Amino acid sequence: MTKEQIKIPTSKIQRAASFAGAGAKVGGNYIKYYVKKALNPDLNRDELNENNAEDIYGTLSKLKGSALKVAQMLSMDKNLMPQAYQDKFQMAQYSAPPLSYPLVVKTFNQEFKKSPTEIFDTFSKIALQAASIGQVHKAELKGHTYAVKVQYPGVAASVSSDLKLVKPLATRILNLKGKDIGRYFKEVETKLLEETDYKLELARSIKISEASAHIANVVFPKYYPALSGDRILTMDWIEGVPLTEFTKQNHPQEIKDKIGQALWDFYDFQIFKLKAVHADPHPGNFIITPDFKLGVIDFGCVKEIEEQFHKDYFTLLNSDAINNDEEFTRIMYKLEFLLKDDDAKIVPVLKKAFQEMLNLLGKPFNSDNFDFGDDAYFKSIYALGEKFSKMVELKEANGARGPQDAIYINRTCFGLYSILNQIGAKVKIIKQKQ
Amino acid sequence: MATKTQKKTENINEKIISFYMDYVLTEQKQPASIYAFAKHLGITEAEFYKTYTSFKDIDIAIWKGVAENTINALMASEEFETYNSREKLLGFFYTLVEALNANRSYFIYSLKAQGAMHKNLGEFKEQIENFAKPTIQQGLADKELEERKFISDRYYDAVWVNTLFILNFWTNDNSKGFEKTDAAIEKSVNLMLELMGKSALDSLLDMGKFLLQNGLRK
Numbered sequence: 172m173t174k175e176q177i178k179i180p181t182s183k184i185q186r187a188a189s190f191a192g193a194g195a196k197v198g199g200n201y202i203k204y205y206v207k208k209a210l211n212p213d214l215n216r217d218e219l220n221e222n223n224a225e226d227i228y229g230t231l232s233k234l235k236g237s238a239l240k241v242a243q244m245l246s247m248d249k250n251l252m253p254q255a256y257q258d259k260f261q262m263a264q265y266s267a268p269p270l271s272y273p274l275v276v277k278t279f280n281q282e283f284k285k286s287p288t289e290i291f292d293t294f295s296k297i298a299l300q301a302a303s304i305g306q307v308h309k310a311e312l313k314g315h316t317y318a319v320k321v322q323y324p325g326v327a328a329s330v331s332s333d334l335k336l337v338k339p340l341a342t343r344i345l346n347l348k349g350k351d352i353g354r355y356f357k358e359v360e361t362k363l364l365e366e367t368d369y370k371l372e373l374a375r376s377i378k379i380s381e382a383s384a385h386i387a388n389v390v391f392p393k394y395y396p397a398l399s400g401d402r403i404l405t406m407d408w409i410e411g412v413p414l415t416e417f418t419k420q421n422h423p424q425e426i427k428d429k430i431g432q433a434l435w436d437f438y439d440f441q442i443f444k445l446k447a448v449h450a451d452p453h454p455g456n457f458i459i460t461p462d463f464k465l466g467v468i469d470f471g472c473v474k475e476i477e478e479q480f481h482k483d484y485f486t487l488l489n490s491d492a493i494n495n496d497e498e499f500t501r502i503m504y505k506l507e508f509l510l511k512d513d514d515a516k517i518v519p520v521l522k523k524a525f526q527e528m529l530n531l532l533g534k535p536f537n538s539d540n541f542d543f544g545d546d547a548y549f550k551s552i553y554a555l556g557e558k559f560s561k562m563v564e565l566k567e568a569n570g571a572r573g574p575q576d577a578i579y580i581n582r583t584c585f586g587l588y589s590i591l592n593q594i595g596a597k598v599k600i601i602k603q604k605q
Numbered sequence: 606m607a608t609k610t611q612k613k614t615e616n617i618n619e620k621i622i623s624f625y626m627d628y629v630l631t632e633q634k635q636p637a638s639i640y641a642f643a644k645h646l647g648i649t650e651a652e653f654y655k656t657y658t659s660f661k662d663i664d665i666a667i668w669k670g671v672a673e674n675t676i677n678a679l680m681a682s683e684e685f686e687t688y689n690s691r692e693k694l695l696g697f698f699y700t701l702v703e704a705l706n707a708n709r710s711y712f713i714y715s716l717k718a719q720g721a722m723h724k725n726l727g728e729f730k731e732q733i734e735n736f737a738k739p740t741i742q743q744g745l746a747d748k749e750l751e752e753r754k755f756i757s758d759r760y761y762d763a764v765w766v767n768t769l770f771i772l773n774f775w776t777n778d779n780s781k782g783f784e785k786t787d788a789a790i791e792k793s794v795n796l797m798l799e800l801m802g803k804s805a806l807d808s809l810l811d812m813g814k815f816l817l818q819n820g821l822r823k
Binding site: 270271272273274276277281286288323324325327328 | 696699703780787791794
């Protein structure tokens with residue numbers, strides 16, 4: 172046994188004890204929530220077996236880098252690491268009551284030397300929506316309606332200190348060494364900081380929405396650089412219902428398919444053509460217009476995909492590549508899913524597990540049509556997670572695995588799958604030439 | 606003719622203030638004597654005494670001025686009339702901090718120099734109370750704030766305590782654009798007004814009264 176392994180609590184009692192630590196409690200709740208939800212999407216129907224949950228969790232922690240991947244897969248709509256981060260981050264930051272109107276006025280004065288009512292004909296004193304790190308006001312000027320996003324003060328300044336606060340906690344929850352996890356944390360930190368940069372968001376919003384304008388049934392607001400600044404972002408107000416509302420309503424299948432197809436086409440275009448994706452496919456970031464088009468708002472979180480990583484990573488979604496052993500092994504090592512000092516006995520087991528996982532995750536990409544409304548697919552993913560949790564070899568595997576660039580890509584894919592499932596859409600898949 | 610004299614006095618007053626600020630910030634102490642100060646400034650001692658009797662007077666006037674300017678700036682904005690009491694208080698603190706920022710170094714120096722008793726803030730405090738009283742009256746009339754026997758008469762004290770809190774926070778704030786002070790204003794004013802509004806405080810007082818009465822009966 173190596174030193175590292177000795178440090179990792181292996182018995183259930185030890186694990187339970189470490190969970191009981193005050194610091195881990197909060198995090199433990201996240202884990203419990205995600206794992207519970209993963210094992211049993213209908214939480215109310217069946218009470219969860221805690222030991223089982225911890226077993227799965229233990230497996231995830233030992234898989235480290237790829238733990239994120241499996242965890243995302245298990246939780247489907249949320250990425251474990253960034254979410255655990257973000258929830259904590261939100262607790263620290265966003266549970267704040269909405270910004271008062273005088274502070275909005277102050278922010279306007281700082282940015283434009285004018286108050287909101289000096290710029291617009293009308294301006295809602297109260298925010299109509301909470302954005303991720305700010306709030307949205309509705310404004311009118313010469314009959315045109317605008318959505319004005321105002322950022323909370325001090326958000327950017329506190330990202331790094333908030334993350335420092337969470338790091339030991341998250342490291343402990345995932346049983347990781349600070350060194351191993353550093354690059355994943357860096358990735359999350361970079362993305363969170365980018366989200367506070369409204370100038371960057373403005374530039375990206377304009378770039379992606381203009382490039383994607385041709386996609387059928389997708390609409391973007393127009394952005395207004397002259398009415399935007401460091402902490403204010405102005406765009407068109409899109410009339411419609413949030414996607415979260417839409418999925419609760421009853422709609423004919425063809426409408427669901429239309430929306431789902433628009434969403435798929437938009438992401439397909441971003442991943443394979445733009446190589447930059449709206450990496451926050453959260454139902455709150457989409458609006459369904461009265462004529463059933465998909466309105467896309469909030470480009471705060473965009474992941475730009477580097478060429479070489481793109482090539483390697485998306486090759487894995489191709490079933491031919493997954494099942495070509497030589498090619499598959501090469502990419503596994505390249506992307507550090509397999510490590511050079513892995514025990515020879517464990518390599519085939521890990522390979523088989525990843526193969527199985529990737530085959531399942533790539534399934535929509537390898538189909539001509541895919542019915543995301545079919546829960547069977549999602550259940551098979553949960554089942555695979557459970558199976559992994561019982562594999563001793565996986566528990567023994569050590570080391571941080573998988574590239575940090577994958578965090579947000581995975582989050583995007585699972586978010587996308589999950590939204591399509593909630594919509595209940597059947598989607599035609601565009602075949603990508605490899 | 607009267608206006609001309611007035612203007613002249615104002616000019617001298619401004620000169621005295623800016624020279625005084627510059628002096629204390631450069632030297633980190635008060636000028637040695639009024640005689641030396643006046644000589645340096647190129648005015649007569651008599652001219653100095655027309656407006657001020659001591660250096661302490663200047664400090665008091667500067668603090669009073671910043672509160673006056675804040676209130677005048679607020680009153681000048683059309684929207685201000687439409688604000689409820691919470692928004693008026695928030696607007697007041699945001700504007701005050703802006704005004705303080707214009708001479709941040711001086712105000713921080715002055716706060717440190719006068720010590721914990723804030724002996725030069727008397728007229729500044731008066732200005733703030735003059736603003737706070739009608740604002741709180743408005744809140745009470747609108748039922749935004751809760752009328753409480755004896756206590757609601759002293760609500761404006763809370764505004765003063767909050768001012769001291771914000772001054773202290775602002776003094777130590779080193780965030781970009783003093784964004785954290787903005788957050789401190791937002792949070793402290795919200796808390797203050799929520800305590801003044803109908804809140805758990807009433808139940809707490811009620812409970813306290815009950816315990817007191819029943820304790821006394823023993």
